[in-house]
Amino acid sequence: MQSISLVSLLRKHRGLAFGLFAMLAAGQVSANGAIGDHVNDLKGHLGQYSEEVNWLVSKYDEVVDTYEKQGKKAANSNVMVEYWEEVDFHSAIETNYVPVYANIWQGIFGVKQAIDADAPIAKVREEQTKLNQALWQALGAVKLASQYQEKGLLAKVQTTEAEPTSMPETLEDIKHRLDRVVAKYAEQLPEAATSIVHDTYLHRFEGVEGALIEQDAALVEDLEKDFNVTLPQALDGKSSVDDVRKVVESMQVKLDKAKSLLEEAEKKRKDVF
Numbered sequence: 224m225q226s227i228s229l230v231s232l233l234r235k236h237r238g239l240a241f242g243l244f245a246m247l248a249a250g251q252v253s254a255n256g257a258i259g260d261h262v263n264d265l266k267g268h269l270g271q272y273s274e275e276v277n278w279l280v281s282k283y284d285e286v287v288d289t290y291e292k293q294g295k296k297a298a299n300s301n302v303m304v305e306y307w308e309e310v311d312f313h314s315a316i317e318t319n320y321v322p323v324y325a326n327i328w329q330g331i332f333g334v335k336q337a338i339d340a341d342a343p344i345a346k347v348r349e350e351q352t353k354l355n356q357a358l359w360q361a362l363g364a365v366k367l368a369s370q371y372q373e374k375g376l377l378a379k380v381q382t383t384e385a386e387p388t389s390m391p392e393t394l395e396d397i398k399h400r401l402d403r404v405v406a407k408y409a410e411q412l413p414e415a416a417t418s419i420v421h422d423t424y425l426h427r428f429e430g431v432e433g434a435l436i437e438q439d440a441a442l443v444e445d446l447e448k449d450f451n452v453t454l455p456q457a458l459d460g461k462s463s464v465d466d467v468r469k470v471v472e473s474m475q476v477k478l479d480k481a482k483s484l485l486e487e488a489e490k491k492r493k494d495v496f
Contacts, residue, residue: 262319265369266373272362272365275312276312279306279312282302282306283354286299286302286303287348291347303334307327312361312362315365316364319364320365322402323361325402325406325409326361326409329464330350331354332409332411334350334351390485391482393430394478394479394481398475400423401471401474402471404419404420404458404467405471407419413458416458420450420454420455424451428450432446435485438481438484439481442481442484443481449470449474454467454470
């Protein structure tokens with residue numbers, strides 16, 4: 224049976240995927256080094272992932288409880304990042320659902336920054352609720368992925384980056400890379416996010432823009448501005464993660480249009496010959 228992308232499956236099962244738009248990020252290396260083999264046997268590790276999510280929720284609750292009772296110094300909000308990077312579930316969600324992965328980072332820093340700013344406990348609890356929701360949504364998404372993986376409907380996750388072999392594949396790869404831009408920004412790594420943008424423009428978009436100009440020069444000009452002005456400006460460290468995500472989602476809509484144009488042009492070329 225032919226492997227298909229998880230994004231296609233999720234579009235058919237939006238309810239099961241909690242209404243979140245997910246992109247398959249196979250071919251990417253985890254932020255914390257090479258991914259583990261467990262990501263190619265999701266079902267066999269669902270029990271472990273569930274335990275890890277429960278452990279994270281519990282540990283984060285301990286941090287917030289400590290903050291409420293003893294203040295921010297005793298709470299030591301830095302451990303929140305350490306806890307997240309400790310679990311295997313970290314790479315399970317990163318390799319399958321980068322947008323949700325970004326939501327988790329956003330949630331972690333939402334709680335952390337609230338604690339560091341001596342925010343009222345009600346505000347900290349509000350941010351904690353968002354984080355917990357992101358974690359449970361991520362677990363549900365991985366469970367869904369495991370079902371399709373078991374049926375052989377998902378391609379094996381690679382530990383090295385595979386080069387796209389066609390222009391439509393290149394545009395899909397660009398969309399996945401843009402998801403990672405949001406994730407890196409959510410991790411509070413704006414320089415890393417900006418680096419991905421520049422690298423993607425130079426080594427991906429420039430390779431397809433010649434053919435795309437023939438189809439829609441204005442679209443190319445618009446995307447060039449996004450890559451070189453709009454998105455880098457949004458990554459200045461002052462924008463919210465939601466603002467960056469909106470820029471990326473707008474670019475992905477344009478990239479979908481570009482992909483359709485190139486596929487239609489290729490179809491016409493084949494019809495002629």
